[in-house]
Amino acid sequence: MQIFKNPDKSEWNSLIQRAVFEKEKLDDVVLEIIENVRLNGDKALLDYSEKFDSVKLSNLTVTETEILEARRFIMNDLANAILLAKKNIEKFHAAQNVIEPSVETMPGVHCMRKNIPIEKVGLYIPGGSAPLFSTVLMLAVPAQLAGCSEIIICTPPDKNGNVHPAILRTAAICGVKKIFKVGGAQAIAAMTFGTETIPKVYKIFGPGNQFVTKAKEIVQQMGVAIDMPAGPSEVLVVADSTGVPEFVAADLLSQAEHGADSQAILLTDSLSFAEKTLKELSKQLSALPRKKIAEQALANSRCIILNSMEECFEFSNLYAPEHLIIASENAGDYVTKVRNAGSVFVGNYSCESAGDYASGTNHTLPTNGYARNYSGVSLDSFMKKISFQHISKQGINNIGKAIELMAETEELFGHKNAVSLRLKSILNV
Amino acid sequence: MQIFKNPDKSEWNSLIQRAVFEKEKLDDVVLEIIENVRLNGDKALLDYSEKFDSVKLSNLTVTETEILEARRFIMNDLANAILLAKKNIEKFHAAQNVIEPSVETMPGVHCMRKNIPIEKVGLYIPGGSAPLFSTVLMLAVPAQLAGCSEIIICTPPDKNGNVHPAILRTAAICGVKKIFKVGGAQAIAAMTFGTETIPKVYKIFGPGNQFVTKAKEIVQQMGVAIDMPAGPSEVLVVADSTGVPEFVAADLLSQAEHGADSQAILLTDSLSFAEKTLKELSKQLSALPRKKIAEQALANSRCIILNSMEECFEFSNLYAPEHLIIASENAGDYVTKVRNAGSVFVGNYSCESAGDYASGTNHTLPTNGYARNYSGVSLDSFMKKISFQHISKQGINNIGKAIELMAETEELFGHKNAVSLRLKSILNV
Numbered sequence: 001m002q003i004f005k006n007p008d009k010s011e012w013n014s015l016i017q018r019a020v021f022e023k024e025k026l027d028d029v030v031l032e033i034i035e036n037v038r039l040n041g042d043k044a045l046l047d048y049s050e051k052f053d054s055v056k057l058s059n060l061t062v063t064e065t066e067i068l069e070a071r072r073f074i075m076n077d078l079a080n081a082i083l084l085a086k087k088n089i090e091k092f093h094a095a096q097n098v099i100e101p102s103v104e105t106m107p108g109v110h111c112m113r114k115n116i117p118i119e120k121v122g123l124y125i126p127g128g129s130a131p132l133f134s135t136v137l138m139l140a141v142p143a144q145l146a147g148c149s150e151i152i153i154c155t156p157p158d159k160n161g162n163v164h165p166a167i168l169r170t171a172a173i174c175g176v177k178k179i180f181k182v183g184g185a186q187a188i189a190a191m192t193f194g195t196e197t198i199p200k201v202y203k204i205f206g207p208g209n210q211f212v213t214k215a216k217e218i219v220q221q222m223g224v225a226i227d228m229p230a231g232p233s234e235v236l237v238v239a240d241s242t243g244v245p246e247f248v249a250a251d252l253l254s255q256a257e258h259g260a261d262s263q264a265i266l267l268t269d270s271l272s273f274a275e276k277t278l279k280e281l282s283k284q285l286s287a288l289p290r291k292k293i294a295e296q297a298l299a300n301s302r303c304i305i306l307n308s309m310e311e312c313f314e315f316s317n318l319y320a321p322e323h324l325i326i327a328s329e330n331a332g333d334y335v336t337k338v339r340n341a342g343s344v345f346v347g348n349y350s351c352e353s354a355g356d357y358a359s360g361t362n363h364t365l366p367t368n369g370y371a372r373n374y375s376g377v378s379l380d381s382f383m384k385k386i387s388f389q390h391i392s393k394q395g396i397n398n399i400g401k402a403i404e405l406m407a408e409t410e411e412l413f414g415h416k417n418a419v420s421l422r423l424k425s426i427l428n429v
Numbered sequence: 430m431q432i433f434k435n436p437d438k439s440e441w442n443s444l445i446q447r448a449v450f451e452k453e454k455l456d457d458v459v460l461e462i463i464e465n466v467r468l469n470g471d472k473a474l475l476d477y478s479e480k481f482d483s484v485k486l487s488n489l490t491v492t493e494t495e496i497l498e499a500r501r502f503i504m505n506d507l508a509n510a511i512l513l514a515k516k517n518i519e520k521f522h523a524a525q526n527v528i529e530p531s532v533e534t535m536p537g538v539h540c541m542r543k544n545i546p547i548e549k550v551g552l553y554i555p556g557g558s559a560p561l562f563s564t565v566l567m568l569a570v571p572a573q574l575a576g577c578s579e580i581i582i583c584t585p586p587d588k589n590g591n592v593h594p595a596i597l598r599t600a601a602i603c604g605v606k607k608i609f610k611v612g613g614a615q616a617i618a619a620m621t622f623g624t625e626t627i628p629k630v631y632k633i634f635g636p637g638n639q640f641v642t643k644a645k646e647i648v649q650q651m652g653v654a655i656d657m658p659a660g661p662s663e664v665l666v667v668a669d670s671t672g673v674p675e676f677v678a679a680d681l682l683s684q685a686e687h688g689a690d691s692q693a694i695l696l697t698d699s700l701s702f703a704e705k706t707l708k709e710l711s712k713q714l715s716a717l718p719r720k721k722i723a724e725q726a727l728a729n730s731r732c733i734i735l736n737s738m739e740e741c742f743e744f745s746n747l748y749a750p751e752h753l754i755i756a757s758e759n760a761g762d763y764v765t766k767v768r769n770a771g772s773v774f775v776g777n778y779s780c781e782s783a784g785d786y787a788s789g790t791n792h793t794l795p796t797n798g799y800a801r802n803y804s805g806v807s808l809d810s811f812m813k814k815i816s817f818q819h820i821s822k823q824g825i826n827n828i829g830k831a832i833e834l835m836a837e838t839e840e841l842f843g844h845k846n847a848v849s850l851r852l853k854s855i856l857n858v
Binding site: 077078080081082084085087088091092095096098099100101103105106109111113116118119130131132133134166202203217220221223224225229244246247250251253254255256257258284288289290294331332335338339340341342343344345346347348349350351352353354355356357358359360361362366368369370371372373374375376378380384385386387388389390391392393395396399401402403405406407409410411412413414415416417418419421422425 | 506509524538559646682687761767773781782798820832839851
């Protein structure tokens with residue numbers, strides 16, 4: 001970790017920078033994949049499986065038998081853990097379904113909004129040796145709660161053409177039955193246009209490697225919506241001397257182990273806290289199985305000592321972290337200072353991994369500074385809000401004149417006429 | 430209008446098509462503008478004003494004197510109309526600020542979400558002879574309600590270097606003071622990167638021509654958020670025999686006058702209603718000042734007679750219109766059938782122009798089928814929802830084991846360790 005003691009504010013803008021990755025080069029490769037899938041459907045997907053996943057698939061669809069057999073590989077205690085997490089995620093996301101009141105803006109003018117599910121959604125779940133089945137929970141639970149009528153999962157097969165049983169089991173627990181063995185940019189393209197096997201969806205969710213991310217960025221211009229722009233994961237810890245160095249070191253490492261491009265930032269007003277934490281960090285690092293990855297991430301990471309907690313939050317809001325941990329016995333007092341963050345962990349026992357898995361909050365969050373302008377995934381992400389208005393004769397009488405004047409000023413006489421005719425008809429009755 | 434009587438469902442997919450515009454060609458032009466503004470700031474903006482707006486500006490900022498002088502050009506009755514509209518828009522959007530309950534997902538695990546304003550927002554208001562000051566209301570009112578701390582407007586100057594007084598007056602009424610004379614793709618670039626004069630913002634709102642739309646699409650990949658993808662405006666009217674042909678004809682025309690690329694669709698289960706409406710349409714068309722534009726739009730427009738109202742809504746949901754008018758005395762009965770639409774106008778007196786100006790709903794809505802997966806602009810659009818969790822010792826005791834198991838299965842031992850250390854510390858006390 002790089003260490004900065006009371007850096008001048010003029011340096012802050014460089015200190016909030018994330019590592020920059022050259023993603024432009026991907027454009028051509030990913031565009032070609034998208035175009036191939038659009039034109040050749042399943043055939044293109046099968047070709048890419050052979051090329052990228054080293055497997056010759058005969059069928060892109062996960063069969064019922066495969067889903068049933070996954071049960072055998074998932075021990076009871078893990079299944080129970082998944083069920084506990086699901087229950088908490090359901091509870092928190094169900095509470096997000098708040099119904100707005102209908103409003104009579106003027107007598108006879110009734111306006112309201114209704115939450116309506118997005119009908120077809122696609123969830124992308126990355127594969128690999130460590131399957132992100134927790135992401136199945138984070139996406140499928142709110143999709144089911146929202147009432148999306150078609151929910152599909154795309155996830156890459158392993159070299160034997162199988163999907164990891166933890167993913168299949170979690171999908172089954174969440175009631176998602178349409179699972180397809182396809183990964184990468186080709187999966188995103190398949191969900192955008194539809195193929196013989198894979199249904200076209202209206203919105204695509206989920207994390208992925210740089211090809212997946214680039215593909216989502218591109219198809220967003222092609223009629224489908226995406227959850228949010230993605231980037232490497234990150235945590236920022238604000239700690240005072242009442243934080244626990246051992247815990248904070250573990251939290252920084254749990255971020256750093258995600259990938260070499262992850263970033264962990266420690267802000268504190270206490271030099272001795274920083275020193276203790278960094279010492280603890282090297283101790284814990286040596287015992288970590290993913291030590292190599294974490295070491296690379298820590299090279300991009302920063303420990304910054306500032307003059308006050310006030311300044312720490314000023315910096316944190318400028319950085320706009322995906323995860324913000326407030327490590328302090330008085331954490332609750334600082335909550336109102338948070339302006340930009342994805343998800344906030346308040347107090348010494350609120351570790352990021354709780355929110356990553358089981359506390360109930362969603363772990364699909366804005367990264368790379370996007371917490372300034374995006375929310376994390378929630379029930380809202382699977383719905384759209386449609387506005388409705390009912391205007392009575394009395395209502396149009398009350399607002400008609402104003403509309404006529406405004407439409408006239410905008411030189412939209414057809415708009416004016418639509419009101420004038422109605423006003424006239426009321427007078428004539 | 431093209432007329433279709435009971436088209437086979439196999440034809441529906443072609444009937445929901447919007448006109449396709451070749452926007453790819455714009456890419457290079459717009460990218461060059463964006464890059465120039467990024468590198469050269471104000472100088473680039475002044476150059477483009479000279480080139481595109483035919484005016485040599487000495488100052489990009491609208492002065493206080495200019496804002497004050499706009500008062501003189503806005504008659505009292507128009508100002509009152511704007512105030513009435515503002516009040517209704519405020520009332521409806523304020524009701525959208527619903528606070529979600531805090532949830533204790535398990536004993537000791539408290540989760541909540543807080544609405545926090547996006548700090549800096551930029552509103553783009555198109556210029557021209559007919560200034561869209563109603564869009565100032567639709568964007569500035571919710572931005573103010575949300576509590577965005579910096580709200581700026583960019584709008585192109587006319588040939589004399591002035592902004593239309595209706596725009597300035599409405600901005601003043603909404604309390605927006607930072608107004609800049611810059612339009613087109615260059616305005617979008619300026620708000621994305623910031624220039625010497627124009628502040629960088631976190632989210633850009635507002636309609637515009639194809640250059641503006643393309644620029645928003647591009648800068649969305651550069652760290653700034655946008656309200657939604659944009660396309661030509663459209664209305665779909667579902668009418669039964671209790672609709673009023675005169676009103677429906679006026680509503681179709683008020684859409685058609687927007688632009689040659691606008692689309693108006695009439696769906697009805699009554700042939701005689703369709704015939705009466707089309708007759709009324711040609712009558713009203715001849716009296717319309719923007720007749721030429723409307724005629725071109727009508728060439729892209731369709732009147733479709735279907736077997737039942739049930740089928741009309743099935744088609745409408747497939748089309749996913751920006752504006753949906755239900756023209757029937759029994760309109761309320763059909764509301765639950767709406768699955769995809771931007772804004773719905775229920776009943777014979779609920780004309781689209783009411784929502785365009787003054788009823789209280791927002792007129793910035795998803796077009797081109799995006800009503801399947803996007804909501805219109807609302808208070809939410811100016812806020813992000815940040816999740817917070819507070820976990821007590823009891824809480825981590827309750828969910829710790831589940832987290833450990835899940836993290837282990839995902840092979841993220843750092844994640845597991847962050848929990849294990851906390852569980853151990855509790856045991857040790």
